[in-house]
Amino acid sequence: MNGSKNGTVNGGANGYSRNGVQNGGTNGTHSKDEIIEEIITTMNGAPVKKVAGSQRIGNQLRATLLLQDINLLELIQHLTHERIPERLVHARGTGAHGYFEVTDDISDVTSADFLQRVGEKTPLFVRFSTVAGERGSAETVRDTRGFAFKMRTKEGILDWMFLSTPVFPIRDGAKFPSFTHATKRNPRSGLPDHTMFWDYFNNNQEAIHFLMFLFSDRATPVDFQHADCFSINSYRFTKSDGSFVYVKIHVKTNQGVQNFTAAEAQTVAGQDPDHQTRSLFDDLEAGKTPSWDVYAQIIDPKKAATYPINIFDATKTLPFKDFPLRKFGRIVLDRNPDDSFAEVEQSAFSPTNIVPGWALSPDPILQTRSLAYADTQRHRLGVNFIQLPINKPEHSFNPLMRDGAATFRALGATPNYFPSSFTKYPVAAQYAVPDEEHWLGTVVDFESQVVAADFVQARIFWEETLAAEPGQQDNFVNNVAGHLSSAVAEVRTVTYAMFTRVNADLGMRIKTATEAAVAGTITPAKLKITNNFANMKLADLHAKKQAPHDSPHNFDLFAHKAWSLS
Numbered sequence: 001m002n003g004s005k006n007g008t009v010n011g012g013a014n015g016y017s018r019n020g021v022q023n024g025g026t027n028g029t030h031s032k033d034e035i036i037e038e039i040i041t042t043m044n045g046a047p048v049k050k051v052a053g054s055q056r057i058g059n060q061l062r063a064t065l066l067l068q069d070i071n072l073l074e075l076i077q078h079l080t081h082e083r084i085p086e087r088l089v090h091a092r093g094t095g096a097h098g099y100f101e102v103t104d105d106i107s108d109v110t111s112a113d114f115l116q117r118v119g120e121k122t123p124l125f126v127r128f129s130t131v132a133g134e135r136g137s138a139e140t141v142r143d144t145r146g147f148a149f150k151m152r153t154k155e156g157i158l159d160w161m162f163l164s165t166p167v168f169p170i171r172d173g174a175k176f177p178s179f180t181h182a183t184k185r186n187p188r189s190g191l192p193d194h195t196m197f198w199d200y201f202n203n204n205q206e207a208i209h210f211l212m213f214l215f216s217d218r219a220t221p222v223d224f225q226h227a228d229c230f231s232i233n234s235y236r237f238t239k240s241d242g243s244f245v246y247v248k249i250h251v252k253t254n255q256g257v258q259n260f261t262a263a264e265a266q267t268v269a270g271q272d273p274d275h276q277t278r279s280l281f282d283d284l285e286a287g288k289t290p291s292w293d294v295y296a297q298i299i300d301p302k303k304a305a306t307y308p309i310n311i312f313d314a315t316k317t318l319p320f321k322d323f324p325l326r327k328f329g330r331i332v333l334d335r336n337p338d339d340s341f342a343e344v345e346q347s348a349f350s351p352t353n354i355v356p357g358w359a360l361s362p363d364p365i366l367q368t369r370s371l372a373y374a375d376t377q378r379h380r381l382g383v384n385f386i387q388l389p390i391n392k393p394e395h396s397f398n399p400l401m402r403d404g405a406a407t408f409r410a411l412g413a414t415p416n417y418f419p420s421s422f423t424k425y426p427v428a429a430q431y432a433v434p435d436e437e438h439w440l441g442t443v444v445d446f447e448s449q450v451v452a453a454d455f456v457q458a459r460i461f462w463e464e465t466l467a468a469e470p471g472q473q474d475n476f477v478n479n480v481a482g483h484l485s486s487a488v489a490e491v492r493t494v495t496y497a498m499f500t501r502v503n504a505d506l507g508m509r510i511k512t513a514t515e516a517a518v519a520g521t522i523t524p525a526k527l528k529i530t531n532n533f534a535n536m537k538l539a540d541l542h543a544k545k546q547a548p549h550d551s552p553h554n555f556d557l558f559a560h561k562a563w564s565l566s
């Protein structure tokens with residue numbers, strides 16, 4: 001019996017049970033000792049006589065239905081509008097609630113209020129995702145994993161949107177549509193297309209460092225709880241005295257990193273495409289509290305100005321020996337969402353959701369991102385997506401932004417213009433002193449070039465990192481070969497050359513393993529299809545290739561920047 005009168009069940013403080021369902025079993029379904037007994041209503045709240053009844057002429061199955069049957073009309077009309085556009089990328093995901101806790105003092109580099117007191121906890125929601133697959137796609141596939149954290153600080157919502165790879169494939173924002181298209185489906189066949197995939201990377205070899213991670217077993221984590229994640233982009237920790245440092249964040253799992261091999265990942269994808277969502281949901285239902293430690297790589301702006309690696313190049317990492325990790329927090333998850341659609345699907349994250357003490361940087365990928373997220377969310381969720389409970393900050397006030405579809409906030413006669421004789425809006429104290437970044441220069445149409453230095457960190461990853469992990473070099477070669485073998489021969493040849501630039505032995509091993517796979521697996525029918533595609537694309541393949549040159553680094557990326565070094 002126990003049904004509440006507000007349409008929810010099993011009420012806790014907010015009328016919901018711990019998982020928003022009735023004493024959920026492990027898959028979130030109801031248990032029989034908690035029966036809802038409540039009159040169903042129409043949308044306007046009037047009682048419905050029989051929920052599954054439909055008005056007919058005559059008491060028989062073949063009788064025609066009536067347009068006046070409001071309950072039936074509403075039920076069907078609501079159902080046909082249940083789906084919303086899925087995310088362009090990161091469509092497949094799951095979420096959880098928890099908190100961020102300050103473990104070590106970091107107040108010397110940031111004035112962020114939520115980081116000022118060791119031991120303070122800030123409520124947090126996280127959405128984990130794969131990147132390329134559609135909603136409902138298998139989760140254990142080879143891919144980067146997205147970690148989007150939403151922290152409800154007293155000074156507004158702070159979103160940290162990180163990835164399980166420490167580097168990104170691009171450093172020119174204008175390449176994002178190409179990268180996204182090439183790693184999704186062929187526009188003609190609607191199928192994943194490995195020729196398209198490798199053709200993109202052959203022509204955008206600054207992604208080589210990212211590819212090394214993507215084809216290692218690190219890109220098939222057993223679940224989200226057993227993976228690390230990284231901010232990749234450099235952000236800024238700021239202080240209210242106007243000073244700042246650049247910062248990269250590393251989030252390290254306390255469950256230990258655990259990855260599937262390609263074969264294991266494939267088996268699990270077939271047996272349980274929802275494996276990662278299930279693993280997280282079950283762990284939280286069982287009372288486990290997965291956690292991650294949070295570290296900062298603090299980057300002094302003056303050091304960054306002369307450091308050989310451009311800190312705004314998202315294809316590079318910064319060595320720990322020069323920029324050590326400094327622990328300052330912990331993320332703990334302790335609760336499943338109450339409603340998957342309302343919270344996970346409708347959550348809207350953006351790197352522009354920042355709070356005083358945390359700021360964007362000139363990183364061009366971060367700058368490109370600053371326009372993308374809220375824009376796509378207005379399309380995906382509607383103009384007032386920020387008023388949805390999962391996205392809403394504790395406090396916000398801006399009478400200049402009002403109205404639009406589905407407005408909940410009523411500001412009445414508050415002037416919707418500024419300045420006004422009737423309002424007084426003081427400057428926020430946190431920003432009282434302007435920061436010290438100075439810029440000057442001419443506008444140029446800049447596109448980064450692939451240089452020899454782009455292969456250095458990829459080489460270290462192959463020769464030192466993977467070499468130190470037994471079996472991982474072999475797995476890497478097999479992972480590439482399994483994927484590359486279904487690309488056309490012309491594309492494969494260019495890819496071998498790309499891996500040879502990392503390491504000659506690596507290039508040779510990939511070629512040998514891939515051609516063996518081609519000889520063993522590619523059918524004549526498959527070759528015909530892919531060769532047609534190749535004929536269309538390869539005419540300009542070589543013309544498009546950028547001439548390699550040997551500049552030691554990409555410092556020119558920001559040659560127009562004038563630092564204030566005083």
Ligand code: HEM
Binds near residue numbers: 127129161230368373
């Ligand atoms: C130019 C580069 C990028 C662009 C244009 C871009 C764009 C997008 C878009 C349009 C979405 C879907 C958002 C939504 O529908 O709510 C998304 C999701 C996401 N992006 Fe990016 N992205 C870029 C780079 C990055 C980078 C470098 C990272 C991390 C370091 C990142 C992390 C994420 C995450 C974690 C999500 C999933 C958010 C969620 O769970 O709702 N993105 N991105």
